[in-house]
Amino acid sequence: xxxxxxxxxxxxxxxxxxxxxxxxxxxxxxxxxxxxxxxxxxxxxxxxxxxxxxxxxxxxxxxxxxxxxxxxxxxxxxxxxxxxxxxxxxxxxxxxxxxxxxxxxxxxxxxxxxxxxxxxxxxxxxxxxxxxxxxxxxxxxxxxxxxxxxxxxxxxxxxxx
Amino acid sequence: xxxxxxxxxxxxxxxxxxxxxxxxxxxxxxxxxxxxxxxxxxxxxxxxxxxxxxxxxxxxxxxxxxxxxxxxxxxxxxxxxxxxxxxxxxxxxxxxxxxxxxxxxxxxxxxxxxxxxxxxxxxxxxxxxxxxxxxxxxxxxxxxxxxxxxxxxxxxxxxxxxxxxxxxxxxxxxxxxxxxxxxxxxxxxxxxxxxxxxxxxxxxxxxxxxxxxxxxxxxxxxxxxxxxxxxxxxxxxxxxxxxxxxxxxxxxxxxxxxxxxxxxxxxxxxxxxxxxxxxxxxxxxxxxxxxxxxxxxxxxxxxxxxxxxxxxxxxxxxxxxxxxxxxxxxxxxxxxxxxxxxxxxxxxxxxxxxxxxxxxxxxxxxxxxxxxxxxxxxxxxxxxxxxxxxxxxxxxxxxxxxxxxxxxxxxxxxxxxxxxxxxxxxxxxxxxxxxxxx
Numbered sequence: 020x021x022x023x024x025x026x027x028x029x030x031x032x033x034x035x036x037x038x039x040x041x042x043x044x045x046x047x048x049x050x051x052x053x054x055x056x057x058x059x060x061x062x063x064x065x066x067x068x069x070x071x072x073x074x075x076x077x078x079x080x081x082x083x084x085x086x087x088x089x090x091x092x093x094x095x096x097x098x099x100x101x102x103x104x105x106x107x108x109x110x111x112x113x114x115x116x117x118x119x120x121x122x123x124x125x126x127x128x129x130x131x132x133x134x135x136x137x138x139x140x141x142x143x144x145x146x147x148x149x150x151x152x153x154x155x156x157x158x159x160x161x162x163x164x165x166x167x168x169x170x171x172x173x174x175x176x177x178x179x180x
Numbered sequence: 181x182x183x184x185x186x187x188x189x190x191x192x193x194x195x196x197x198x199x200x201x202x203x204x205x206x207x208x209x210x211x212x213x214x215x216x217x218x219x220x221x222x223x224x225x226x227x228x229x230x231x232x233x234x235x236x237x238x239x240x241x242x243x244x245x246x247x248x249x250x251x252x253x254x255x256x257x258x259x260x261x262x263x264x265x266x267x268x269x270x271x272x273x274x275x276x277x278x279x280x281x282x283x284x285x286x287x288x289x290x291x292x293x294x295x296x297x298x299x300x301x302x303x304x305x306x307x308x309x310x311x312x313x314x315x316x317x318x319x320x321x322x323x324x325x326x327x328x329x330x331x332x333x334x335x336x337x338x339x340x341x342x343x344x345x346x347x348x349x350x351x352x353x354x355x356x357x358x359x360x361x362x363x364x365x366x367x368x369x370x371x372x373x374x375x376x377x378x379x380x381x382x383x384x385x386x387x388x389x390x391x392x393x394x395x396x397x398x399x400x401x402x403x404x405x406x407x408x409x410x411x412x413x414x415x416x417x418x419x420x421x422x423x424x425x426x427x428x429x430x431x432x433x434x435x436x437x438x439x440x441x442x443x444x445x446x447x448x449x450x451x452x453x454x455x456x457x458x459x460x461x462x463x464x465x466x467x468x469x470x471x472x473x474x475x476x477x478x479x480x481x482x483x484x485x486x487x488x489x490x491x492x493x494x495x496x497x498x499x500x501x502x503x504x505x506x507x508x509x510x511x512x513x514x515x516x517x518x519x520x521x522x523x524x525x526x527x528x529x530x531x532x533x534x535x536x537x538x539x540x541x542x543x544x545x546x547x548x549x550x551x552x553x554x555x556x557x558x559x560x561x562x563x564x565x566x567x568x569x570x571x572x573x574x575x576x577x578x579x580x581x582x583x584x585x586x587x588x589x590x591x592x593x594x595x596x597x598x599x600x601x602x603x604x605x606x607x608x609x610x611x612x613x614x615x616x617x618x
Contacts, residue, residue, distance in 0.1 A: 060547055062380040064286070071534045074380035074522045076547035083542055086416065090409040090549055097406065098552035135563065137387070168286075170546055171517065174384035177552035 020151045021122050029124055029149070030112050032156045037107040040179050045088045048179070052158045053150055054081045059162040060180050066164050076176050091178075098177035103134040105178060109145070121159055122149045128163070130180065132173060139173025141180060142166050192589060200610045201578065202603075207585040209603050210578035213565040216389040221613065222513040228493075228612050229254040233336075233343045233356045235495035235507055236260055238521065239268050240340060240376040246289040246304060251519075252509060253494075254346070258332070259283050263304040264291055270332040270344045275300060276308070277327065293329070302329045339368040340375055341495075341505075358432030363489045367499045369482045370448065371525030372473055375503065378537065382520035384546045388558030390494075390510040391609070393518070396554050397488055397496045397506075398436050398601035400426060401583060406557055410543065410550040417454045419445055426596030428584070434492030434608025436601035440500070441485045447502050447536045448525060449483040455535060462532055466525075490601070492608060502540030514562050520545060581606065 032051075039048040052058075059070060060077040070078045079087060090096045108129045115123030126145040131138060148160040163180040170176070195202035201210040215221055234253055237260050241249055248261035250273055257273040259282070275282045275295040282293050282302070292309065294301040301310030306329040317323035334345040336353040341364065343353050357364065368375060386393065396402065404411065425441040445452040449470075451463040471479040489497040498504040503523040510516050524536055543550045568577040584598025594600030611617035 063383055065380040068379050070537070071530065072379065072537075074378050074382065074537060074545075075541060076382065076545060078538065078541050086413045086542075087549065090413065093409050093412075095408040096553070098556040135559070168383070169517065170384035172385055172387065172515075174386050174518070174546055175552040175555045176547035177556075180547075 020153075021117055021120060024114075024117075024122055024149075024151060024156070026112060026114055029114060029122075029156070030109075032149070033109045033112060033124075033126060033145075037109050041105050041107055043091075043102050045091055045179075049085065049088045051156075052081060052084065052161070056081050056084070056158050057160050057162075058084050058087075058158075058179075059160065060176060061162075061164060063165050063167050063169060077180070087179075096177070098175055101134075103132045103178055105133070106131045120150055122151070123147070124149055128180075132178060137173065141173070143180075195607065195610070197610050197614050197616075199613065200606055202607075204585070204589060207582055207589060209581045209585060209599070209606075211581055211606055213568055213577050213579055215391065215609075216562060216565050217513055217569060219513060222510070224613055225510065226254060230346045231350060232347075232493055233334075233345050233351075233353050234493070235491065235505075236270055236335075236342045236344045237507075238340055238375070238377045238505065238523065239337055239342055240374075240526070241521075242268065243376075244289065246291055247287075248283065248290055248304070249287045250283055250285070252517075253344070254509075255511075256346070257281060258344075259293070259329075260342070261290075261304055263306075265305060267305075268335065268337055268342055269304070269306070270335050270342075271306065272330040272332070274330070276330055282329075300327075306331055339365065341368075356433055357491070358435065360431045360433070360435035360437070360489065360491055363431075363437050363487055363499075364491070364497065366482045366487065367489070367497055367503060367523075369470070369474055369478070370499075370503065371528070372469065373526040375523045376526040377505075378522040378524055378533070380522075382518070382545045384520075384555075385511075385515065385517050386555050386558050387515055388555075388562040389513055390508045390516040391605075392558040392561050393506075393508055393516060394490055394493075394496075394605055395581075395602050396557060398428065398438060398490055398605060399599065400428065400438055400440075400596035401599065402554075402557065403597075406553050407550045409553075413542070413549055419452060419454060428594040428596045428598055428601040430594075430600055430604030434605055434612075436490050436604045438488045438596040438601060439485055440487070440596060445501055445539075446483070446486060446499075447539050448528070448532060455539070458531060459535055462529070490605065492605070498544070500540075501543065502536045504540060504544060 036051060058079040061075050065073055091099055094100050109126055111127040113125045115125060124147045128143055128145055130141040143163055143165040146162040149156050150159045192204040194204055199212045199215050242262040245262055245264045245266050248259055251258050251260050259271045259273045261269050263269050273282050277300050280295050280297045282295050292301050292303055299312050303309045308324045308327045332344045333348045336343050427439045429437045448466050451460045467483050487499040494508045496506040504520060506520040508516055522540055545551050571577050581599045581602050584594050584600050588594055
């Protein structure tokens, strides 16, 4: 199946994912992940470093990602209660290498996060690995790399990047 | 026993300054909220920081000769480097000629720095080594010798932690650290080969006054309500924490430390089931080595208690599940930049390193499961303290930091869930800002 995936199918997947996040439908979002998945956000000063030997902003395995979702759904996740308004623009989608079971995807993102009178922008690129099975596409690795030098003026990645 | 209740209360003196109200009869400690809002107070703090020792960075950030990083401290752009002779240096990142930013890369390795504007070139040891068309400055007048890189007046390294001062004289770093040095040393003691900074810096900002970040770190009281979702996550991993036996200790010169003895789980030092069997063997070996090196009593303190240490005014050291250093850089009264590094025993195994990164990463930093709620707290205080500015009722524009005074007045040690550490910070800050203490 992976061999026949088109860019349009990948775009549909990413746009649907963005909508789930913008609508805070986090259980449905988590269902887009493989249980062997990782969600990664490297630091702004070491975007290419290996997470096994480097501090990251986010380096979640499926278990920690599930805990993150559970937390964000709680009214005690103070940093996101009330939720930020977000709007994600996902564009410049390119398909990269394919293996028998996975596909590399590159895309650009611009996320507006609005809360407490502030509009914060997070701009960067996605470096995802997608897998395909009968149910459609899934994330095997979901990696968001920020182009920012510093998380400033918005200093928290309390939402999903 | 009746005698002890009548015992004199040591050091429990009151205080009435424009910013701090301390009354041991009423057991009340209050901070005027103007300290978080005022441009004038912020300007005074900046002048103070020019006299104090400030944390610049860890020497392992510039491990090789020529390595450099640029970093702004107290609003001044700096070059933090190890020169070709191996000495750690700090220079103002401004060309002595006309003040141009000299180094425009954020990090790298350089034997020399050349200003792009007029191509003056400086060795990383500071000398001005090249001027185009030098005939304009006859060498016999010694011009070049006076125009070398402007080094910081004082740079000192304590067990890898590099501090600087913009002042020509004043207390030594040792004097400044005072009894906080012991706690800093506990952290450095983790490894006989010293600590090293792990690559990848958390660089973020908070829309709040820098002192709110100090209060938050010295405040065990907030942990349960603020971090309820993180505590729930920890429970699912089988990790148990308790505040029992925890202490807040006020140290000299505005430093303070929270000590946690009810925390299991310190990577490399204290094992818990979620760390796995391989880590158990490593912990046993590490503690054996530590005991040989520093003795049983000290080894127990280093390995089995967690600490959060504040070194006045800009450094927070976390010796908890893992090791971290957090530097505060005030930008405006209501805005602060934060830089945070994870530290580790130099040369530890790849498996130990990975575990350390995973365990601390779930908690700390702008993408962790806990720090964002702290940031929410700083920012909500900053937004909230505007409400009471200029209120006609004299008691309204003050924040309360009284928790634990009742116990303290009975001579009991302060708990980490009390606010004693915060009070110590404020007293020293008040002495400096009001000029009570030089």
